[in-house]
Amino acid sequence: MPCVSPDGKPTSSGMAVLKALKDGASTPKGVSSVANKALFRVRSGLRELEKAGLVKEIDGNYKLSEQGKRLISSAG
Amino acid sequence: MTEEEHIEDVGLPVLGKKAPDFEVLTTHGTLKLSDFEGTWLVLFSHPADFTPVCTTEFIAFSKIYDELKKRNTEFLGLSVDSVSSHIAWMRNIEKKMRVKIQFPIIADLNKEVAKKYGMVHPAQSKTQTVRCVFVIDPEGKIRAMIYYPLTTGRNMKEILRLIDALQITDKHKVATPTNWKPGDPVVVPPPATAEQAEERLKEGYKCKDWYLCLKKL
Numbered sequence: 001m002p003c004v005s006p007d008g009k010p011t012s013s014g015m016a017v018l019k020a021l022k023d024g025a026s027t028p029k030g031v032s033s034v035a036n037k038a039l040f041r042v043r044s045g046l047r048e049l050e051k052a053g054l055v056k057e058i059d060g061n062y063k064l065s066e067q068g069k070r071l072i073s074s075a076g
Numbered sequence: 077m078t079e080e081e082h083i084e085d086v087g088l089p090v091l092g093k094k095a096p097d098f099e100v101l102t103t104h105g106t107l108k109l110s111d112f113e114g115t116w117l118v119l120f121s122h123p124a125d126f127t128p129v130c131t132t133e134f135i136a137f138s139k140i141y142d143e144l145k146k147r148n149t150e151f152l153g154l155s156v157d158s159v160s161s162h163i164a165w166m167r168n169i170e171k172k173m174r175v176k177i178q179f180p181i182i183a184d185l186n187k188e189v190a191k192k193y194g195m196v197h198p199a200q201s202k203t204q205t206v207r208c209v210f211v212i213d214p215e216g217k218i219r220a221m222i223y224y225p226l227t228t229g230r231n232m233k234e235i236l237r238l239i240d241a242l243q244i245t246d247k248h249k250v251a252t253p254t255n256w257k258p259g260d261p262v263v264v265p266p267p268a269t270a271e272q273a274e275e276r277l278k279e280g281y282k283c284k285d286w287y288l289c290l291k292k293l
Contacts, residue, residue: 002105040111040150041104048105 003045004052013037015075017045018054018064022072026061088194089221095119095212096192103162104180107152109216116149116239117212120230121195121205125157125165129229133207135175136232147239148214151179155205156190159183200226211238213246248293261290 003014010018020034028046032039046062049055054068064072089096099108109117120137122130137151144151155162166177182189184205190196195205207224219242224230241252250262266287267273273286281289 038150039115040107043111044105044107 002048004048004054008052010049010052010054010071013041014045014049014054015072017042017049018068018072021055021062021064021068026063028062031062089192089210089218091218091221093218095210095216095218096189098189098192100182100184100189101159102152102180102182103159103166107180107182109212112150112152112212113216114214116147116214116243117152117210118144118149118235118239119152119154119193119208119210119212121154121190121193121208123201123204123206123226124155125161126168129227130155131165131169131173133229134169134177135173136229137179138175138177140232140236141178143236144239147236147243149239153179153181154184154189154195155181156184156187156203158185197223209235211242213242244293250291250293253290261292264289264291 003011003017005011016035016037017031020031023034025031025034028039028042031037031046032042035042037045046055046057049068050057050062054065054071055062056065095109097109099106122133124130134153137153141151157165162181162183166181170176184190187196187205190205193208193210195208196202197206200206204226206226207228207230209220209222209230210218211220213219220238222230222235222238237257240258241256244258244262245251248262250264253260253263256262261282264276264281267276276286276289277283279289281291283289
């Protein structure tokens with residue numbers, strides 16, 4: 001499922017990916033395992049979340065951007 | 077150049093070669109072929125949404141999806157319809173047939189993927205994709221292809237059997253005989269030298285002759 005809605009907000013799938021990153025996952029495989037989502041969906045979702053400015057990628061590893069951290073904190 | 081001539085100019089994918097790359101809009105967002113790296117992929121096309129044979133196929137594809145996932149394999153459907161059409165059709169199948177389609181479907185409106193994979197056969201239809209199945213391995217190589225005409229729905233058991241056969245072949249370096257199914261004996265690769273042919277007969281395989289030996293896994 002798409003991880004970012006047309007209005008730029010993360011979908012429930014997107015939030016699951018962001019939470020997995022917050023919980024320490026950093027690779028697509030790790031996120032797939034923590035979020036219990038198919039690997040192809042995670043790869044696609046991370047791309048969308050990165051475009052939305054919620055995630056940063058460095059050498060194949062992903063982490064929350066400041067914007068992503070704020071969003072996850074406000075979501076509780 | 078007519079569209080028919082143009083389509084005929086496009087080569088078919090080749091077994092054992094890298095599958096043509098793509099980045100496409102699907103019912104699950106934008107997907108790239110590389111998103112499936114590390115998993116087996118069954119890329120299949122259907123002629124059109126809201127058509128009878130395709131609907132029976134999608135219900136059947138959906139019913140074997142869990143079995144497919146147990147084999148580290150994903151489905152990716154395709155037709156030249158829009159994402160909105162795919163969504164409406166999926167919702168209709170769920171409402172009327174009580175089957176939820178959980179795998180993504182490509183909206184190949186400009187036939188970009190269809191042309192790369194030779195999915196449009198003008199003698200069948202100039203506008204619709206025929207019923208193709210491409211099995212792509214975790215390294216992105218084309219491992220098997222099936223082409224069915226518009227009028228004939230595909231056999232799900234054969235698709236599962238094909239995946240099983242390819243995975244067994246890779247894991248054990250064997251081949252599978254006609255009508256093979258999981259649990260049946262497999263074919264030991266033919267010997268490359270006269271010495272191997274002689275030794276083979278002593279190795280405890282069930283041999284009809286030196287070139288046709290079967291074994292249980």
